[in-house]
Amino acid sequence: MKIAFAGKGGVGKTTLCAWTADYLARQGHTVWMVDADTALSLGQACGVAPAAQAEPLAARADLIRQRIGAGGMISLSPAVDDLPELLGVDVPGPGPGRKRLLVMGTVAGAGGGCACEANALLKSLLAHLVLDRDDWVLVDLEAGVEHLGRGTVAHVDGLVVASEPSHRSLETAARVAAMGTDLGLRNQVLALNRAPEAVLPPLPGLPGCILRLPPLPGLAARQLQDPNVLNLPEAATVDGFVAEMLKALEQGRRQTRLRQPRRPAPRV
Ligand SMILES: Nc1ncnc2c1ncn2[C@@H]1O[C@H](COP(=O)(O)OP(=O)(O)O)[C@@H](O)[C@H]1O
Numbered sequence: 001m002k003i004a005f006a007g008k009g010g011v012g013k014t015t016l017c018a019w020t021a022d023y024l025a026r027q028g029h030t031v032w033m034v035d036a037d038t039a040l041s042l043g044q045a046c047g048v049a050p051a052a053q054a055e056p057l058a059a060r061a062d063l064i065r066q067r068i069g070a071g072g073m074i075s076l077s078p079a080v081d082d083l084p085e086l087l088g089v090d091v092p093g094p095g096p097g098r099k100r101l102l103v104m105g106t107v108a109g110a111g112g113g114c115a116c117e118a119n120a121l122l123k124s125l126l127a128h129l130v131l132d133r134d135d136w137v138l139v140d141l142e143a144g145v146e147h148l149g150r151g152t153v154a155h156v157d158g159l160v161v162a163s164e165p166s167h168r169s170l171e172t173a174a175r176v177a178a179m180g181t182d183l184g185l186r187n188q189v190l191a192l193n194r195a196p197e198a199v200l201p202p203l204p205g206l207p208g209c210i211l212r213l214p215p216l217p218g219l220a221a222r223q224l225q226d227p228n229v230l231n232l233p234e235a236a237t238v239d240g241f242v243a244e245m246l247k248a249l250e251q252g253r254r255q256t257r258l259r260q261p262r263r264p265a266p267r268v
């Protein structure tokens, strides 16, 4: 399954993504984590040491030139199959599954090429991971609605819209969710973070499936010293939340498939 995490900044997208990958790896799955946020914090959240961080694709001017082409000859379908192995790093964890991290990077900082070339390669790589690989893929998106607007994640099969219980955060969540729906991505859950009991305002577009996570004092205390969000004192709460979220997304995916019109049988 391929899941994207979206929402306003600071609402817990990266944290949820890191927890989900860790949960899945402990269940024995191979998981690709894609850091598509310019803040580049997913590796840190997963406990990857600074020296072992993945090199962002956008910083590889050589690869961008080689795969996309320069001097006006832009390849619309660049070869990207080897890039996950080339650029991905192993993320530490107890296993038995494998966690791999791929960092997309800041397009504006893509040295040596125009931003459109870097962007074209990023998009092709994301599409390859999402469409051609059987592994789990978790995409930690940039804050806001930009990525969804570009259609980068149009083919993922689940969208986690993270939000805090504030009007501004929920407004962004509603916009993200509505944009996802416009792209055909109806399988959505609202991860309402730090909000055990809040009653939501009637914002059109918010996902119907709402899962709540309380504030975690152990995480808050940890974050003062360490960016790693794994192995918390509240591990049972976190695992329970992730399990529920994955169950809701699996269920939503089955229902979405059932609702989709069948293709006509091929003529023989
Ligand atoms: N339920 C929670 N309780 C306490 N702290 C949390 C909780 N959820 C997230 N945080 C903390 O809030 C901060 C922002 O979370 P983060 O995942 O980086 O947000 P985003 O990726 O949406 O910008 C991080 O320091 C994270 O550890």
Ligand SMILES: [Mg+2]
Pocket: 010, 013, 014, 015, 037, 039, 041, 140
């Ligand atoms: Mg983040």
